[in-house]
Amino acid sequence: MELRFELKNLQLKETFSIAYGNYDKREALLVALSHQGCKGYGECVAIDYYQIDLQVFVSTLKKIKSTFESQKIIHPKEFFRFLSNLHLHPFLQSALDCAYWDLFGKLENKSCIELNNLPFDHLAESSITISIGSIDEQIRKIEKSSWHCFKVKCNGLNMNHIEKLLSLQKNIALDSNASLTVNDCLILQEYTQVDQFSYLEQPMPVGHYQILKKDSFANWMADEDCQNIASLEELIPYYKSINIKLMKCGGLTPALEMINKGRELGYKIMIGCMTESTVGISAACILAGLADYSDLDGAELIANDYARGNFVDKGKIILSDKPGLGIEIK
Structure with a gap:
């Protein structure tokens, strides 16, 4: 080799x-x-x-x-x-x-689907990321998009923006990338309409999750707080959902173990990604049949993708019919 x-x-x-x-x-x-x-x-x-x-x-x-x-x-x-x-x-x-x-x-x-006997009939539809900008700009991007699921980035809490996003009545998740305060989280998890967001991802910096309540209206999702399988049991009282990324946990092999353990512990599962090419996205796509959510738009965000393989078309995950992960370099 x-x-x-x-x-x-x-x-x-x-x-x-x-x-x-x-x-x-x-x-x-x-x-x-x-x-x-x-x-x-x-x-x-x-x-x-x-x-x-x-x-x-x-x-x-x-x-x-x-x-x-x-x-x-x-x-x-x-x-x-x-x-x-x-x-x-x-x-x-x-x-x-x-x-x-x-x-x-x-x-x-x-294919790696065959090798792992993975389900592929119902693949969790991927979100497209809406990066930070004015709320009007974010709403314009959502309304113009042909995707059906959206992950909206924010920096801190603005309840007026929250209400505007909820009024769109679309499949929207909120990702604050650890920018919320304790008070922000207390407000959100007691706000009855917040359950209209599909999930609220990584609200505060790593390790500052003790204020979160799993049984609140908010579907809190752990990202950086959930690095690997060892994180799962400690997070049970606080998070309903976990974001599994291959790079975070160390590859496909540990991701499969993490999904199984997460299911046993009652978590909802998201397969996520970084900003990466079709090489990385192809590996993550094969896990979408095991997930409740997917966020696999990484290759969609780059202009010079250098590979072909499994991919996402307006949120729908398209699996290659080629062996392995179906990856080819252009």
Whole structure:
């Protein structure tokens, strides 16, 4: 097995504004694993509020390259045990885990849906993100869009804006990216109409969730508070829903375990993404049949997508009929 990797620049179609900052581009690390003429692909991206430095990942890959390439082709779940022993950052581990699933599926001539016996008849429709802007601008984007589900970014609480969004009577979620105060959360979770939002994502900074009430009107959803399977039991009294992202939890293999555990504990599940190309989105798409919600518009936000595979068309998830994760580099 051969390991290759390269850095890519993802240019956004327009400035993406969230409570953490404004972004015109993202840097991505593409990894490729090849064997017997087949290539599998995985990806991770540099996210500043996660303190990701892709140059560090490149240095790590150079160090482990020979060890990695000496591994035999085995089942991906066995391969993940090898990966776990390398103690990699979850973002980098995710890229390698997804690339191996893609390669293994291509070698077996089976899709990763088949390999994991995943449901695919009813895939949770994806939202499209509406970045921070004036409320009138946000409403114009929603009304012009051909998508049906929307995730609206906000920076702090403005009840007038909340009421205007609710008056649209559309499928809208609210994502504050940790910008709400304790008082904001107390107001929202006692506001009866807030249950018209499909969910309210990551209201406050990591670890500041004790004020939240799972049994309130708000469907609080944990994002940064929910990094991996170890987070789940502690969050039960506070969050109804969790956002599972492959890069956060370390790949497809741990994401599948996390979904099963989340279901056992009574959570609603969202499959989410970062701003990433079709390489990353293709891996997440195969989990949409296990989810209540999906937010897989990452590739839709970039202007120079460099791959083909599973994709999202106006919210509808379209699965490739090709083996593995169906990923091809343009």
